Amino acid sequence: MPALLGKPTMPSDDKRWRIVDATMRRNGYRQSALIETLHTLQETFGFLEEQGLRFVAQSLRIPVSMVYGVATFYNYFTLKPQGEHTCIVCTGTACYIKGAAALLSSIEGRFGINPGETTADMKLSVLTARCFGCCGLAPAAVIDRETAGKLTPSDIMDRLDRRISA
Amino acid sequence: MTPEELSKIASAQQETLKKYTHRIHVCVAAGCQSSDADKVKDALSAEVKAQGKEKCCLVKGVGCMGLCSAGPLVSVETGNILYQEVKPEDAKDIISSLDGEPVQRLICPTDIPFFSKQKKIVLENFGKIDPETIADYIAVGGYQALFQALTEMDPPEVINEVLKSGLRGRGGAGYPTGLKWSTVAKADSTRKYVVCNADEGDPGAFMDRSVLESDPHRVIEGMAIAAYATGADQGYIYVRAEYPLAIKRLKNAIKQAERQGLLGHNICNTTFNFNIEIRLGAGAFVCGEETALLASIEGKRGAPRPRPPFPAQSGLWGYPTLINNVETFANIPPILRNGGDWLAAIGTEKSKGTKVFALAGQVKNTGLIEVPMGIPLRQIIFEIGGGVPEGRKFKAVQTGGPSGGCIPEQHLDISTDYESLATVGSIMGSGGMIVMDETSDMVDVAKYFMEFCMSESCGKCTPCRAGTAQMHGLLDRICSGQAETRDLALLEELCDMVRNTSLCGLGQTAPNPVLSTLRYFREEYTMKLTDASAKAAAK
Ligand SMILES: Cc1cc2nc3c(=O)[nH]c(=O)nc-3n(C[C@H](O)[C@H](O)[C@H](O)COP(=O)(O)O)c2cc1C
Numbered sequence: 161m162p163a164l165l166g167k168p169t170m171p172s173d174d175k176r177w178r179i180v181d182a183t184m185r186r187n188g189y190r191q192s193a194l195i196e197t198l199h200t201l202q203e204t205f206g207f208l209e210e211q212g213l214r215f216v217a218q219s220l221r222i223p224v225s226m227v228y229g230v231a232t233f234y235n236y237f238t239l240k241p242q243g244e245h246t247c248i249v250c251t252g253t254a255c256y257i258k259g260a261a262a263l264l265s266s267i268e269g270r271f272g273i274n275p276g277e278t279t280a281d282m283k284l285s286v287l288t289a290r291c292f293g294c295c296g297l298a299p300a301a302v303i304d305r306e307t308a309g310k311l312t313p314s315d316i317m318d319r320l321d322r323r324i325s326a
Numbered sequence: 327m328t329p330e331e332l333s334k335i336a337s338a339q340q341e342t343l344k345k346y347t348h349r350i351h352v353c354v355a356a357g358c359q360s361s362d363a364d365k366v367k368d369a370l371s372a373e374v375k376a377q378g379k380e381k382c383c384l385v386k387g388v389g390c391m392g393l394c395s396a397g398p399l400v401s402v403e404t405g406n407i408l409y410q411e412v413k414p415e416d417a418k419d420i421i422s423s424l425d426g427e428p429v430q431r432l433i434c435p436t437d438i439p440f441f442s443k444q445k446k447i448v449l450e451n452f453g454k455i456d457p458e459t460i461a462d463y464i465a466v467g468g469y470q471a472l473f474q475a476l477t478e479m480d481p482p483e484v485i486n487e488v489l490k491s492g493l494r495g496r497g498g499a500g501y502p503t504g505l506k507w508s509t510v511a512k513a514d515s516t517r518k519y520v521v522c523n524a525d526e527g528d529p530g531a532f533m534d535r536s537v538l539e540s541d542p543h544r545v546i547e548g549m550a551i552a553a554y555a556t557g558a559d560q561g562y563i564y565v566r567a568e569y570p571l572a573i574k575r576l577k578n579a580i581k582q583a584e585r586q587g588l589l590g591h592n593i594c595n596t597t598f599n600f601n602i603e604i605r606l607g608a609g610a611f612v613c614g615e616e617t618a619l620l621a622s623i624e625g626k627r628g629a630p631r632p633r634p635p636f637p638a639q640s641g642l643w644g645y646p647t648l649i650n651n652v653e654t655f656a657n658i659p660p661i662l663r664n665g666g667d668w669l670a671a672i673g674t675e676k677s678k679g680t681k682v683f684a685l686a687g688q689v690k691n692t693g694l695i696e697v698p699m700g701i702p703l704r705q706i707i708f709e710i711g712g713g714v715p716e717g718r719k720f721k722a723v724q725t726g727g728p729s730g731g732c733i734p735e736q737h738l739d740i741s742t743d744y745e746s747l748a749t750v751g752s753i754m755g756s757g758g759m760i761v762m763d764e765t766s767d768m769v770d771v772a773k774y775f776m777e778f779c780m781s782e783s784c785g786k787c788t789p790c791r792a793g794t795a796q797m798h799g800l801l802d803r804i805c806s807g808q809a810e811t812r813d814l815a816l817l818e819e820l821c822d823m824v825r826n827t828s829l830c831g832l833g834q835t836a837p838n839p840v841l842s843t844l845r846y847f848r849e850e851y852t853m854k855l856t857d858a859s860a861k862a863a864a865k
Contacts, residue, residue, distance in 0.1 A: 194625035199567065199606055226626075233627040233784075234608030236567050253530030253724065253760045254686035256774055289568055290611065290778075293532030294357045295686035295760075296394025296693050307360035 168218035171211045176204040180212065184219050191220050194230055198237055207238045235290075243278040243285035245323050247303045247316070252291030254298035259312075263299055264288070266313035267320070283324050327587040328595055329473045332464060335586075339465035346384040348424045349403040351453060355390035355539045356532075356571050357693075358397035362414070363387075366398050369414035373421040383424065389540020391453040392441075394693035396434055401453060410434035439709040440691045445672070447680050448656045449696045451541045457575050460582040463543040469588055471662035472547050475554055476594045479662075481511060484555040488658070490666025492678035497523055497614075497651030498729065498756050499831075500677075500744045506648060509638040510556040513646035518558035520549050521642070521649045523619060524565040524572070527611040528727030529778065531758030533682040534652035536694050538565065538572035541656070542579035546602060548655030550589065551662060553600045556648050561600060564619050566607040576604060611728075611782035615830050616649045618784065629786045630830035651756070653682055673699030677743035677754075687724075687760035690715045697742065704738040707761055718763040722846070726755030728775045728782075729835030731842025732768065751842040753835075768847040769854060773801040775839035783832060790833030793824035797840065810857040818844070 170177040183200040187193030197220070201212045208231050217227040231237050247267065251260050264275065267286055271279055278285040294300055297309025303319055343349065352358075352367040370385045391399040396410035400420065409420065409432040419429045446452070455462040463469070475484050489504030510518060522545060526534040537545060549561045565573055580602050583589040591599045605623050612618045613628035620642050622628040641647025657679060661669050669679045677699040683706065686692045690712030697706060707713065707723055714720050722732040731752035733740075740746045744754050762771065780794040800817045803809040821837035828834045844851060852860050 190625075192623065192625040195608055195622065196606065196625075199608070230625070230627055234610050236607075236609030251529070253727070253758065253774070254692075256529075257687045257760060257762060257766065290527065290609070290782075291529035291531070292356075292568060293526065293535040293684075294360055294394070295530055295532055295684055295758075296357045296397070297360055298686060298692075300360070307356070309357075309360050 168215060171215050177215065179204050180216070181219070184216070189220055191222055194220055194222060194227065195234070198227075198231055202237060207241050209239070209241075240278070241282070243282050245283060245304055245320070246285045246287060247301055247320060248287045248289050249275070249301045250290075250292045250294075250299065251288045252293075252295060252298070254295035255291075255300060258298040260299045262313050263301065263311060263316050266317060270317060270320075284320065327593075329477060332469060332473060335461055336464045336467070339461040343384070343465070346382055347404060348379070348383040350383065350385045350420070351388040351391075351401045351403055352385065353389070353391045353397060353399040353453065354387035354457075355536055356569075357390065357394035358399060359571065361397050363398035365414045366400065366412050366417070369417035370400070370421065373417040377421055379421065379424070383421070386456050387458070388454060389452045389457050390449075390536045390694055392444075392449070392693045392695060393434070393691055395691060399434070399453075402428070403454075406436070408434045408436050438712075439705075440693075440695075440712065443701070443705060443710050444696055445680050445698045446696050447660055447669075447672075448537065448544075448653055448682050449540075449694070450660070451544070452536070452694075453540075455541065457540050457542055458578055460543060460579070460586060460588075463541070467663065468543055468659070469547055471659040472550050472554075472588070473594050475551050475662055476596050476598055481555045481557065484551060484662065485511060487661055487666040488555070491657075491661045491669035492666075492673075492676075493654065493657055493661065493669060494677065494744065495651055496653035496657070496681070496756065498726070498753065500754060503650065503654055506638060506650070507552065507555055509636075510558075510646050510648040513639060515646050517560075517645045518556055519642045519645060519647040520553045520556065520558045520561040521619070521623070521637075521647055522549055522561065522563040522652060522655055523614065523616065523649055524563055524569075524652045525607050525614040525619060526566060526569075526652070526756065527614040527782075528729075528756050528758045530684065530686055530724070530760045531727060531756050532684045533694065533757045535569050535572050536684075537652050537656050537682075538569070539575055542572075542576050543583065544656045544659060545576075545652055546579060546583055546589070548658035549602060550593070550600050551658050552648055552650065552655065554598055556646075558648065559599045559601070561602040562605050562623055562642075563602060564605045564607060564613070564623060567609065573604065573606070580604070610784070611778070612784045612830070612832050615832060618830070619649070620647065627784070629784045630832075632829060653757070674741060674743045676745055681742065681754070681757060683757045683759045685711050685759050685761070688714050688718065688763040688765075689761040699743050700741045702739050703733065703742050706742065706759070707738065711761065714761065714763045718765065721762045721764050721766055722768070724752075724760040724762065724771070724839075725758065726753035726838070727758050728778045729753060729831065729838055730755045731838050732762070732771065732846065733842075734846040751838070751845055753838070767805075768843040768850045769801065769805055772840045772843045773798065773805055776801055776836070779832065779836040783836075787827075787829035787833065789824050789827040790829065790836065793820055793828070793833065794836050796820055797824070797837070801840070804851060804854050807854055807856060809855055811852075811855055811860045814851060814855065814860075
């Protein structure tokens with residue numbers, strides 16, 4: 161029982177573990193803090209890697225299997241490292257009606273990747289989202305946290321090219 | 327804080343605002359922000375400085391002005407002028423024109439039906455107050471309803487006003503809000519919770535997000551009143567992680583309310599205590615379903631469970647829990663301020679008040695609107711929405727997201743209320759309204775929604791997990807011209823089975839988009855079938 165052994169040690173002296181630990185501490189290491197903690201873990205490390213999941217499981221005294229179960233249940237969490245740049249294409253109804261599929265196929269044509277994949281050189285990851293809620297700007301995408309709307313396939317290519325070559 | 331202190335803040339802020347002869351409002355909700363509204367705001371502020379007009383001219387970020395397709399929107403309050411598609415370069419002309427003629431090339435007419443046919447209750451402060459400044463909300467009467475409840479009414483009286491108002495839940499199902507509140511109030515328990523459902527999972531819906539971004543204190547006030555009425559002292563707002571701006575504004579609003587003593591201990595010098603915490607969703611549609619949402623707040627996988635027991639009896643960690651939608655809570659402060667009868671006088675017999683819709687798709691004016699219940703659907707699409715652009719023909723309007731249906735032209739004259747929408751095979755839902763024109767393939771639309779339900783099914787019950795996958799497979803075959811008449815019959819059979827045997831609303835309503843497109847656009851299905859008898863029937 162790790163609980164009897166007190167608090168688990170941080171996996172390494174990487175400072176980011178302290179940020180993750182701070183989230184758990186703020187929530188009194190309660191099991192209900194799991195999703196909050198996974199958010200912090202993903203924000204600080206970019207994705208949920210195994211070592212991190214184990215550390216969280218031990219700290220909150222939850223079986224690793226359950227932590228894994230939660231991490232894979234929610235679409236927002238990713239267990240794979242992401243590329244240097246990310247492009248999230250909205251596939252909500254308004255964007256679907258206004259041509260989100262064309263945006264995705266142009267990305268596939270140019271970079272050879274489908275949603276959920278990353279280019280071999282780790283430059284770009286492409287993801288889809290259910291709906292950003294800016295339907296007035298359909299079709300929309302978020303490129304490196306910046307929202308762009310009323311996109312055509314050539315718009316999105318321009319934006320991606322600019323980012324990647326920058 | 328005492329009621330006197332509250333009115334002091336209100337009048338001080340009103341005075342401050344009055345000092346400016348020109349007040350310029352820049353929409354900083356997410357829609358306009360993505361078209362660089364922040365830069366427009368900075369450019370306007372810089373220009374005010376450059377022209378030495380800081381004393382008489384205020385530039386302020388405000389919530390959504392509604393007409394998202396024309397953003398970024400800027401209004402000059404003192405002259406009743408609205409500017410559209412403003413760019414940072416326009417700042418100079420706008421500021422220079424303040425004492426003269428408005429800048430003609432940017433003017434957005436405000437006498438068009440898009441503005442005049444609306445009735446604003448939930449959105450009353452949109453475009454007017456700065457969502458990041460609590461004093462702005464207090465200046466327009468904010469938190470008065472809470473104080474009125476705490477000092478002049480006992481909990482049953484509060485619930486009685488909500489009952490009288492006839493308000494029904496805006497999260498989709500339309501359950502009477504007052505009844506839900508009284509169930510929680512009657513539950514005997516040492517601890518109770520109030521939860522705000524801000525998961526807004528329906529694709530094509532952004533009402534709740536706009537409310538949180540534009541007027542977050544209204545939701546906090548509504549939740550506090552609900553907590554007082556039901557006997558809860560802890561609240562949670564479950565908001566989706568895809569809404570970073572809404573989360574930021576909510577966090578800020580909660581902090582401000584705590585600092586002013588509007589949340590916390592002994593609110594308004596009474597024995598009432600109430601705190602709110604934010605919980606982030608993580609991209610699972612099913613977590614909008616109330617029992618799944620509660621599981622998610624507890625840190626678990628968002629799998630629904632059978633009801634009863636309802637959350638009102640046994641919710642978070644087993645305690646009685648009130649769950650309402652963002653827009654439902656946003657209706658509460660005006661109900662207390664004006665009385666339940668006031669809201670009950672608006673709308674139809676069974677659907678009271680107004681409804682906020684997110685109008686999008688193939689329609690000229692896309693954006694956020696609020697209309698009285700009962701308004702004909704046609705008015706929303708053709709007058710407020712301005713109809714289908716580029717001379718194309720209207721085909722259908724989709725309401726209710728993946729649980730709803732497509733309504734064709736011949737039913738556009740129905741009244742927009744819970745019951746009427748149900749009679750034509752759709753639902754009110756949370757308020758997404760997507761217009762489709764003749765270029766939309768309705769079988770593909772049905773497939774789109776089925777794909778959604780299939781991937782969002784949590785997998786707990788078989789009818790939904792396996793049924794949605796089978797239905798999606800059949801729709802795919804129909805779309806790609808590989809299906810026969812018997813496949814269509816199988817699809818209809820599956821619709822019936824999944825609808826009747828699924829555990830939660832997700833599965834129970836997943837067949838709706840198929841059923842409604844079959845009802846109105848059956849020939850689009852049969853035309854795609856390959857066998858001879860189907861071809862003959864299609865003719
Ligand atoms: C699959 C599914 C998804 C739902 N998503 C939402 C949602 O995103 N937002 C919401 O307020 N209600 C949603 N609901 C409805 C909630 O279960 C619940 O009825 C609602 O939050 C109650 O609030 P109200 O009475 O104020 O409408 C959903 C229901 C189902 C079955």
